[in-house]
Amino acid sequence: MSGDDSIVFIVDDDQSMREAITRLLGTVGLRVQAFKTAQEFLGTKRPDHPSCLVLDVRLPGLSGLDLQREVASVDPPIQIVFITAHGDIPMSVQAMKAGAVEFLTKPFRDQQLLDAVQQAIARDRAARDQLAELTAVRRRYESLSPREHEVMTLVVTGLLNKQIAAELRTSEATVKAHRAQLMHKMEAESLAHLVRMAERLDLLPPRR
Amino acid sequence: MTQRQSDPSVRTKNAERQHSNVSDRKGAEDALAREILNNTGNLILLKDAEGRYLFVNRQFERTFHVRQEEIRGKKDEEIFPPEQAAAFQANDLEVLKAGVPMEFEEASLQDDGPHTSIVQKFPLINTNGKVYATGSIVTDITERKHAEQALRESEEHYRLLCETATDAVISINENGQMKFVDPATASAREALVRADVGVAFAAEDGLRVILQACAESMVRHFDAALARIWIVDKDRNVLELQASAGTDTDLDGTYSRVPVGFFEIGLIAKEQKPLLIDNGFRDPRILDGVWARNQGMVAFAGYPLLVRDSLVGVMAIFSKNSLSTKTLDALASVALAIAKGIGQKRAEEAWQSTQAELARVARLTTMSALSASIAHEVTQPLAAIVTNGDACLRLLESDEPNLAETREAVTSIIRDARRAADVVARVRALLKKSDVERSTLDLGQLIRDVLALVQPAVATHRIVVRMSLSDDLPPVRGDRIQLQQVLLNLLTNAIEALCDVADRRRDLVISSHRHDVGPDAGVLVSMEDSGVGFDRVNVNQLFEALYTTKPNGLGMGLSISRSIILDHGGRLWATPNASYGASFQFFLPAWKGQKP
Numbered sequence: 140m141s142g143d144d145s146i147v148f149i150v151d152d153d154q155s156m157r158e159a160i161t162r163l164l165g166t167v168g169l170r171v172q173a174f175k176t177a178q179e180f181l182g183t184k185r186p187d188h189p190s191c192l193v194l195d196v197r198l199p200g201l202s203g204l205d206l207q208r209e210v211a212s213v214d215p216p217i218q219i220v221f222i223t224a225h226g227d228i229p230m231s232v233q234a235m236k237a238g239a240v241e242f243l244t245k246p247f248r249d250q251q252l253l254d255a256v257q258q259a260i261a262r263d264r265a266a267r268d269q270l271a272e273l274t275a276v277r278r279r280y281e282s283l284s285p286r287e288h289e290v291m292t293l294v295v296t297g298l299l300n301k302q303i304a305a306e307l308r309t310s311e312a313t314v315k316a317h318r319a320q321l322m323h324k325m326e327a328e329s330l331a332h333l334v335r336m337a338e339r340l341d342l343l344p345p346r347r
Numbered sequence: 348m349t350q351r352q353s354d355p356s357v358r359t360k361n362a363e364r365q366h367s368n369v370s371d372r373k374g375a376e377d378a379l380a381r382e383i384l385n386n387t388g389n390l391i392l393l394k395d396a397e398g399r400y401l402f403v404n405r406q407f408e409r410t411f412h413v414r415q416e417e418i419r420g421k422k423d424e425e426i427f428p429p430e431q432a433a434a435f436q437a438n439d440l441e442v443l444k445a446g447v448p449m450e451f452e453e454a455s456l457q458d459d460g461p462h463t464s465i466v467q468k469f470p471l472i473n474t475n476g477k478v479y480a481t482g483s484i485v486t487d488i489t490e491r492k493h494a495e496q497a498l499r500e501s502e503e504h505y506r507l508l509c510e511t512a513t514d515a516v517i518s519i520n521e522n523g524q525m526k527f528v529d530p531a532t533a534s535a536r537e538a539l540v541r542a543d544v545g546v547a548f549a550a551e552d553g554l555r556v557i558l559q560a561c562a563e564s565m566v567r568h569f570d571a572a573l574a575r576i577w578i579v580d581k582d583r584n585v586l587e588l589q590a591s592a593g594t595d596t597d598l599d600g601t602y603s604r605v606p607v608g609f610f611e612i613g614l615i616a617k618e619q620k621p622l623l624i625d626n627g628f629r630d631p632r633i634l635d636g637v638w639a640r641n642q643g644m645v646a647f648a649g650y651p652l653l654v655r656d657s658l659v660g661v662m663a664i665f666s667k668n669s670l671s672t673k674t675l676d677a678l679a680s681v682a683l684a685i686a687k688g689i690g691q692k693r694a695e696e697a698w699q700s701t702q703a704e705l706a707r708v709a710r711l712t713t714m715s716a717l718s719a720s721i722a723h724e725v726t727q728p729l730a731a732i733v734t735n736g737d738a739c740l741r742l743l744e745s746d747e748p749n750l751a752e753t754r755e756a757v758t759s760i761i762r763d764a765r766r767a768a769d770v771v772a773r774v775r776a777l778l779k780k781s782d783v784e785r786s787t788l789d790l791g792q793l794i795r796d797v798l799a800l801v802q803p804a805v806a807t808h809r810i811v812v813r814m815s816l817s818d819d820l821p822p823v824r825g826d827r828i829q830l831q832q833v834l835l836n837l838l839t840n841a842i843e844a845l846c847d848v849a850d851r852r853r854d855l856v857i858s859s860h861r862h863d864v865g866p867d868a869g870v871l872v873s874m875e876d877s878g879v880g881f882d883r884v885n886v887n888q889l890f891e892a893l894y895t896t897k898p899n900g901l902g903m904g905l906s907i908s909r910s911i912i913l914d915h916g917g918r919l920w921a922t923p924n925a926s927y928g929a930s931f932q933f934f935l936p937a938w939k940g941q942k943p
Binding site: 155 | 726727728729730731732733734735737738741742745752755756759762763766
């Protein structure tokens with residue numbers, strides 16, 4: 140089902156539960172790394188692979204909800220599947236509002252946990268892909284010359300080459316050359332593609 | 348011996364009267380006074396400060412066969428038997444000391460036996476303000492006393508009798524001889540019915556059974572052809588027939604449900620006034636008059652059943668004979684007795700249901716705390732078992748089952764199942780241990796401990812606490828935590844009642860002393876505050892669960908406190924203070940030591 144390099148982290152203070160979940164996830168080929176406390180999880184350097192966290196609400200020391208707050212600023216955010224022995228509705232609402240993928244009550248059905256874990260990993264993978272793409276775009280943008288930066292900023296606002304030339308007090312042919320160069324460097328397939336990248340780089344002026 | 352102090356201003360009036368020197372009318376007044384003195388049925392006498400007779404009126408002369416001339420200058424012991432004389436002197440002395448009019452009950456031996464009198468004694472005061480004599484006006488109440496006594500005895504006799512037999516009515520006199528009582532008098536019949544009513548309400552039966560017994564008794568003793576009792580359903584404003592005896596015992600007939608304000612019965616309920624129809628039902632306005640005439644009925648009497656001015660039901664009888672005034676009086680008195688009985692029965696039922704509710708709430712609270720603990724302790728291994736089981740199935744379903752892994756999963760399942768069983772055993776042991784633990788306690792120490800807990804609040808609200816803890820308290824046996832809860836609850840209530848006091852000192856007096864109820868020793872703890880107090884009307888509600896006067900109160904404190912004290916064989920009660928605030932007191936029986 141899943142032969143990739145994704146990994147599931149588990150934080151549960153109950154050893155039996157850690158072992159059982161590890162075993163269950165293992166049957167579908169998922170790699171698992173289990174922790175006894177929230178602090179232990181936070182103190183470990185996590186491998187940079189698509190992942191998710193199966194988290195018990197009730198933990199000694201930092202609780203599951205505390206840990207959720209703690210990792211909220213991580214980019215991309217850690218996808219969390221909560222599990223609890225005695226969850227109440229306000230608690231589950233709080234967890235879900237803070238972005239949890241699922242809130243399962245122990246004992247849960249195996250398929251419920253597997254589905255939630257797969258969904259969480261998929262979300263993480265998508266987030267990671269987006270982040271990777273953004274990093275690539277940013278790197279390409281940084282490879283542009285100052286003049287190319289200027290031309291790109293004006294191109295994506297919708298100006299014609301002639302207008303850009305007037306704006307930059309240069310010839311239309313020069314603008315055309317810069318434009319071809321930056322399209323190439325940005326690996327833009329079309330003007331629309333370039334605008335999307337500019338959008339992600341926050342180059343577009345605020346819409347009127 | 349009873350006594351009552353009256354208005355001290357009478358003293359000055361008396362003095363004025365004694366020393367009045369208006370002489371022109373004096374002769375006429377003296378004559379008038381003599382007429383009154385000598386013709387009154389009361390005994391009137393004057394004695395000097397040493398107890399020597401100065402004056403007695405003619406009724407006194409006649410009663411004790413002495414003449415004014417003989418008795419003057421003599422003391423009580425020269426005239427009356429020593430015991431009597433001593434009692435008279437003691438009362439005189441009280442008036443001399445107090446210098447104000449007082450009232451006593453005195454006994455004296457007369458020709459026809461002992462007499463009881465109400466004696467009003469008053470001091471005579473001279474111009475220097477000194478008491479120089481005492482005057483007495485004696486009113487004989489022997490007959491009234493006898494009547495009261497006779498009534499009590501007859502009621503007692505009838506009650507005794509009617510518990511065993513209702514057909515033959517026999518009374519036993521002082522010599523143990525039996526005599527038959529003529530049951531034909533209204534008061535005797537009233538006594539019989541009231542006795543039946545008393546017996547019925549004393550039984551542990553439901554209200555219907557009790558009221559049926561009452562109705563049957565009325566048919567038996569009041570010449571009633573039909574006697575019925577309705578109870579009002581306040582929510583629906585309807586009277587519901589509860590008992591019917593005599594010619595018609597059907598509870599589901601025409602008048603089984605009578606709306607308040609309709610028909611004669613409903614009008615009695617609405618107006619809360621008795622209704623008498625004694626003209627043979629010829630008034631056309633009477634509903635069902637034809638029915639009554641056909642049945643041979645001549646009279647109808649209906650009474651509202653009122654408990655403290657609040658309607659609880661209606662009682663009515665039909666009679667084939669005219670009803671005498673005395674019978675009507677008797678019926679009214681029976682109506683009172685039944686209403687009172689219903690009121691008490693309702694109060695008992697309400698109390699019981701409150702107790703049941705309280706027990707249920709307490710159980711629920713314990714259960715929810717327990718279930719949270721069980722959830723954590725038991726659900727963990729159960730969840731691991733389920734997950735391992737799921738993993739096993741998945742492992743076995745694969746083409747090449749990993750048997751080592753499967754075996755490990757099964758081993759885990761067994762281990763976790765054992766763990767769950769251990770938890771259950773532990774919870775059971777815990778429950779056993781959580782039974783009330785009783786130990787011998789020093790209540791004084793307990794009070795000091797709890798007071799220390801509320802000391803910050805006492806200081807904040809500038810409450811003046813006075814403690815009067817007796818040293819010779821007998822030990823009591825009880826649950827320390829529970830009794831601490833009671834003390835804490837009462838103290839907290841007192842402090843809260845004192846917080847709102849601005850115009851007087853915030854006093855809290857805590858006392859404990861030995862208090863014996865009959866042969867049983869015990870401890871009485873009382874907390875008296877000068878706080879806002881409570882309405883005397885609400886005294887019964889105070890201890891009801893969920894009753895509260897506090898904006899943030901749950902209304903459980905006093906109710907639980909009372910249950911705890913009752914559980915310890917004691918009593919907890921409240922009284923409003925004469926001036927301000929309230930007193931809460933509880934009594935706990937002393938620990939009598941290990942039973943042999």
